[in-house]
Amino acid sequence: MREALPLMWRNIAERYNLIGTHCATCGSNYYPQRKVCPKCRRKGQLEGRVFPGKGVILSSSQVFVSPKGFEHETPYWLAVVELDNHAKLLTQVVDSADDQVKAGARVEVVFRKIYEDSHEGAIAYGYKFKVVPGGK
Amino acid sequence: MRSVSVIGVGQTKFGEHWNDSLRDLVTDAGVAAISDANVEGKDVQAVFGGCMAAGRFIGQEHIGALLADQMGLNPLPAVRVEAACASGGVALRMGYLAVASGMYDVVAVAGVEKMTDVSTEDAAVALAGAGDQEWELFNGATFPAIYALMAQRHMLDFGTTEEQMALCAVKNHGHAVSNPYAQFRKAVSLEQVMDSGYIASPLKLLDCSPLTDGAAALVLCASEKASKFTDKPVDVMASTQASDTLALHERETLTGLKATQVAGRDAFKQAGISQKDVDVLECHDCFSIAQIMALEDLGFCRKGTGGKFVEEGRSDKDGEIPTNLSGGLKAVGHPVGASGVREAIDVVRQLRGDAPKEVQLKDAKIGVSHNVGGSGATVVVHAFKRGF
Numbered sequence A: 001m002r003e004a005l006p007l008m009w010r011n012i013a014e015r016y017n018l019i020g021t022h023c024a025t026c027g028s029n030y031y032p033q034r035k036v037c038p039k040c041r042r043k044g045q046l047e048g049r050v051f052p053g054k055g056v057i058l059s060s061s062q063v064f065v066s067p068k069g070f071e072h073e074t075p076y077w078l079a080v081v082e083l084d085n086h087a088k089l090l091t092q093v094v095d096s097a098d099d100q101v102k103a104g105a106r107v108e109v110v111f112r113k114i115y116e117d118s119h120e121g122a123i124a125y126g127y128k129f130k131v132v133p134g135g136k
Numbered sequence B: 001m002r003s004v005s006v007i008g009v010g011q012t013k014f015g016e017h018w019n020d021s022l023r024d025l026v027t028d029a030g031v032a033a034i035s036d037a038n039v040e041g042k043d044v045q046a047v048f049g050g051c052m053a054a055g056r057f058i059g060q061e062h063i064g065a066l067l068a069d070q071m072g073l074n075p076l077p078a079v080r081v082e083a084a085c086a087s088g089g090v091a092l093r094m095g096y097l098a099v100a101s102g103m104y105d106v107v108a109v110a111g112v113e114k115m116t117d118v119s120t121e122d123a124a125v126a127l128a129g130a131g132d133q134e135w136e137l138f139n140g141a142t143f144p145a146i147y148a149l150m151a152q153r154h155m156l157d158f159g160t161t162e163e164q165m166a167l168c169a170v171k172n173h174g175h176a177v178s179n180p181y182a183q184f185r186k187a188v189s190l191e192q193v194m195d196s197g198y199i200a201s202p203l204k205l206l207d208c209s210p211l212t213d214g215a216a217a218l219v220l221c222a223s224e225k226a227s228k229f230t231d232k233p234v235d236v237m238a239s240t241q242a243s244d245t246l247a248l249h250e251r252e253t254l255t256g257l258k259a260t261q262v263a264g265r266d267a268f269k270q271a272g273i274s275q276k277d278v279d280v281l282e283c284h285d286c287f288s289i290a291q292i293m294a295l296e297d298l299g300f301c302r303k304g305t306g307g308k309f310v311e312e313g314r315s316d317k318d319g320e321i322p323t324n325l326s327g328g329l330k331a332v333g334h335p336v337g338a339s340g341v342r343e344a345i346d347v348v349r350q351l352r353g354d355a356p357k358e359v360q361l362k363d364a365k366i367g368v369s370h371n372v373g374g375s376g377a378t379v380v381v382h383a384f385k386r387g388f
């Protein structure tokens, strides 16, 4: 359940610092972290690594009907972003003009509140991304 | 492995059943299928039930035993199968394997979901559990949003248009007009779909399947014994399944479902047929873009051409692969645990000649049903042929 506190704190390091998994055997990068490399399986040598906070939007969608906890920021942008090390993640895109949130746009990570849990008053933090205008 | 046949089908009307509980629905569907199969309760040896999220939707787990109990089938072994929106399809596959293996001669397969007892917001959270809870829903991703991300990239890469997606909904609604079990027996125009407002751009309200209560069931029998019960058996030619990452962003591509490609390829191989041999298709159109991708991923058209394929009428009743003549998830409704069974049932009806006359194909011999869980983490494909 999204409301559960352990779900928030268990992934804090991963979310706050964008730590993913690098497989030294095949060079693949995974986000979120994995315990097994799907390509190498038992031959995989996995290590945690801070991932680059920059990447490019592969696809984006503006969400008009949101789940609980996101009402106050609706509509908001979601995107699949490919980081510069080729790992991909799903993220909100904020602080960016609507017409700039599109495939091909350069983005960089920002640290933000994700949602506020009405039941326990807990606030979940994590990454969002913003468009770097004319960014490289 | 021995041959397996569908010998009976049944379902409730799909829609908002405020007066019926989950147990009412699944019992009605189960009894209808058993009666259609002309079997007695004592002939049935096991029950497989697909159900995605009864715990979230109605606070009830232990659905396997509940099914057997309510259908009056105790003390038969009963299993609940969960694979998100593919729960019904996987339940069918488990029933198939149980009979094909020789363990049982006759089994009942059901799928059910009761979705309208909770608010739309709570239903959305329950459904988002079909995706990746920690890395999609956490970030505000709804189920429509995940498919919208696929649609957006499909438009970018292949020039697919919002109108082409809308046409899937228009056509499916048109088919559902004659379907007595459909939630929406109402035609919609292209303008209505285009004006229905974004849920998650580019997907609009009428690109999305609805929240639905409903149940569907069928009876499987070893083909060698089917003639004891029916003179219209429909044989299972193939039953395949594939898995992929729960989260969309971890997949190789955003513009197709690899699990559909794999399960589809395996099904055609297992059945010994090619796409040209298929007379009728029920594919998993939880969103309009999903129908376009299914036609591509199952090999009925080339990757990227699905939008045009639909626009040109090639998936219409008189086209090369008549698709979702029932109305599809879009218009029949999508009780998530039931849809996989319902899709198979509508193929069986076409092969038996039992579809509504407005959509009944002449002489359909082979059909395929395609059932997707989540945004493509589970896909089940079945091929059927007329056994008489």
Ligand SMILES: [Zn+2]
Pocket: A023, A024, A025, A026, A027, A028, A037, A038, A039, A040, A041, A044, A045
């Ligand atoms: Zn590796």
